[in-house]
Amino acid sequence: MKRYVLESYGCQLNMAEANALDILLRGAGLERTDDAHQADAVIINTCSVRKSAENRIWGRLSYYHHIKKADHPIRIVVTGCMAERMKDDLRNQAPFVDAVIGTNEKMDIVEYLVDDRIGREDHYRFMSSYYNEGDFSSYVPIMNGCNNFCSYCIVPYVRGREVSRPLDEIIAEVEFLSSRGVKEITLLGQNVNSYSWNGYDFPKLLYQVCRHLGDIEFVRFDSPHPKDFSPELIETIAGEERVCSHIHLPMQSGNTRILQLMNRKTTRERFFSLVDSMRSTIDGLTFATDVMVGFPGETHEEYEDTLSAMEYLSPIEAFMYYYNLREGTPAAKMEGQIPEDEKTARLERLIEEQLARSARMKSSRVGMVCRALVTGVTRDDKQALLARNAHNEMISFRPSSKVVIGDVVTLRTVSLKGNTYLGQEA
Ligand code: SF4
Numbered sequence: 001m002k003r004y005v006l007e008s009y010g011c012q013l014n015m016a017e018a019n020a021l022d023i024l025l026r027g028a029g030l031e032r033t034d035d036a037h038q039a040d041a042v043i044i045n046t047c048s049v050r051k052s053a054e055n056r057i058w059g060r061l062s063y064y065h066h067i068k069k070a071d072h073p074i075r076i077v078v079t080g081c082m083a084e085r086m087k088d089d090l091r092n093q094a095p096f097v098d099a100v101i102g103t104n105e106k107m108d109i110v111e112y113l114v115d116d117r118i119g120r121e122d123h124y125r126f127m128s129s130y131y132n133e134g135d136f137s138s139y140v141p142i143m144n145g146c147n148n149f150c151s152y153c154i155v156p157y158v159r160g161r162e163v164s165r166p167l168d169e170i171i172a173e174v175e176f177l178s179s180r181g182v183k184e185i186t187l188l189g190q191n192v193n194s195y196s197w198n199g200y201d202f203p204k205l206l207y208q209v210c211r212h213l214g215d216i217e218f219v220r221f222d223s224p225h226p227k228d229f230s231p232e233l234i235e236t237i238a239g240e241e242r243v244c245s246h247i248h249l250p251m252q253s254g255n256t257r258i259l260q261l262m263n264r265k266t267t268r269e270r271f272f273s274l275v276d277s278m279r280s281t282i283d284g285l286t287f288a289t290d291v292m293v294g295f296p297g298e299t300h301e302e303y304e305d306t307l308s309a310m311e312y313l314s315p316i317e318a319f320m321y322y323y324n325l326r327e328g329t330p331a332a333k334m335e336g337q338i339p340e341d342e343k344t345a346r347l348e349r350l351i352e353e354q355l356a357r358s359a360r361m362k363s364s365r366v367g368m369v370c371r372a373l374v375t376g377v378t379r380d381d382k383q384a385l386l387a388r389n390a391h392n393e394m395i396s397f398r399p400s401s402k403v404v405i406g407d408v409v410t411l412r413t414v415s416l417k418g419n420t421y422l423g424q425e426a
Helices: 012-027 051-069 081-085 087-093 108-115 155-159 167-179 202-210 231-239 256-261 268-281 300-313 340-364
Strands: 003-008 041-046 075-080 099-101 137-141 184-188 218-222 246-248 286-293 317-322 369-377 385-389 394-397 408-417 420-425
Touching: 003 012, 012 041, 012 108, 012 137, 012 184, 041 051, 041 081, 051 075, 075 081, 075 108, 081 087, 081 155, 087 099, 099 108, 137 167, 167 184, 167 202, 184 202, 202 218, 202 231, 231 268, 256 268, 256 300, 268 300, 286 300, 286 340, 300 340, 317 340, 340 408, 385 408, 394 408
Parallel strands: 003 041, 041 075, 075 099, 137 184, 184 218, 246 286, 286 317, 394 420
Antiparallel strands: 369 385, 369 408, 385 394, 408 420
């Protein structure tokens, strides 16, 4: 029997695709191992979103090259975004890599490893399921690719144009997940709310998904684009109890000129008005966001606009980073690249303010009663369980009755320790 090591890096869609690939490989009679010395093949599912992510992959490649040189005839397969973006570089700089398989042909790895052949199709293929057996949470990819071409982002070049998954396949997967005891699903796509298939847009899809949930209690979606948040979508979220009222709304910058340079197709004012309309329609709404500082040409005043916009949005969680140059994107050629130390200083202040804001917001939520999915046992106290609520907040509690991982419980938060609430059954 052939054995394989499978490593996956980067976004949730990459993780979901790695799961699907793993299921197919096991279904084809191969066995997964964590030990490369026992493996016939190593598959690295790569990420290109930042230079640091690519550097990490080069490090992994040199590790596996070392094993291969020591006479272990391991086959090295590179797939994912880096395989798409740097096909020639990988072939030239890492000739020990046996196959470079682009992100849209990822599932061809099964044929490559089983039958020693690679079939090629130039369109993205969705799998019938991305479920990892035994999990209580699952990703459900619904679209792939991006048509937006934000000027700093490599994704449209490596993932290609948007392709939406047929509605009946999505519904079939949701019903399957419900039958396996899954309690939480996340609809996934690079630009998830631009879903479009046979007259079904994202609000219509979300409505249909909610009619087939069975015991699934939490429905999330990631990552949306602000420009595709229609009034219908906001109404649908507000009207569906099981769609989590915790929305990831990537802001990127709080300044209109920078947003335009980023090609984000929105302005500071339009973003604020979207936030207002979501707040006035969706009960108990919380936000997560992505925000970037140090974009080429960003002045101090424009940076201050981002800080004030963060205060306006007041996200409960934020993914904060500074601009990283990606070769092959329009922003890489822009004038006014900001020095590293200045970008670091801007990011540090942003993080400091957000940590304080998030701690304040969480403290004010002590005392809330919420439903939460039990995800595991706490590290420090083996008698306590950890649960995640609709707002992606973790609560640790000592169960008073028989509660197991995968149950959904009602909890009251009684205090806050770091980022985690201490709670009790309500
Ligand atoms: S919306 Fe922009 S940031 Fe998101 S994947 Fe598309 S191009 Fe990249």
